Amino acid sequence: MLRILGRANSFNVRKVLWVCDELGASYTREDWGRGYRPTNDDEFLKINPIGLVPAVIDDGVVLRESNTIVRYLATKHGDDAIYPTDPVRRAGVESWMDWANYETSISLRGAFLGGMLNEPPWNNPWFIEQGRRQITKEVGQLDAHLRTSGPYITGDTFTIADIPIGLVVNRWFCLNFERPEYPFVARYYEQLSTRPAYMRHVRNGLP
């Protein structure tokens, strides 16, 4: 059975929990990371030398990086709808996943880790302000995309692109500064909320 290492309140672990539920893949989960057993523990570093959650072990195969794990599980247990095999459609899915993991994770360091959790070194006022400006611009780009697309991020049906984007959108609605209204992102948030696994692991009161 799939073994997931990582605390259930982690942004990146929640992606793995969500995709497992969408795919009907069973798993066990162990609490590692902030507030639990530390990821710089030798036992954890043997599994993921990078020292971050999530890590997973599947039939002896060890994997790290949340988006990679999501793609691996969708390839193994999913169908063409959730992770298209056509190269063009697949690139459409993956470009949104990469955008979420790179662009928005930088801005959320300022807007969330600095501005909301007051976590050093991200709580520098300049960095917080940059992060807030940048995440506002990025969610605006998402809104512009969703104005003519939808109801899911790549069109009519749910794909794994919705997983990292769904985490970003949930965090956006939890941020503690005056945010512009983005009606198409709000509509998308409600669309995701029709999925029980999203409510269970993402829109569950945690940012």
Ligand SMILES: N[C@@H](CCC(=O)N[C@@H](CS)C(=O)NCC(=O)O)C(=O)O
């Ligand atoms: N690029 C990595 C980032 C992983 C990451 O930043 N994980 C955070 C939690 S969301 C972590 O391990 N933090 C340290 C801790 O919880 O002890 C991924 O997508 O999996």
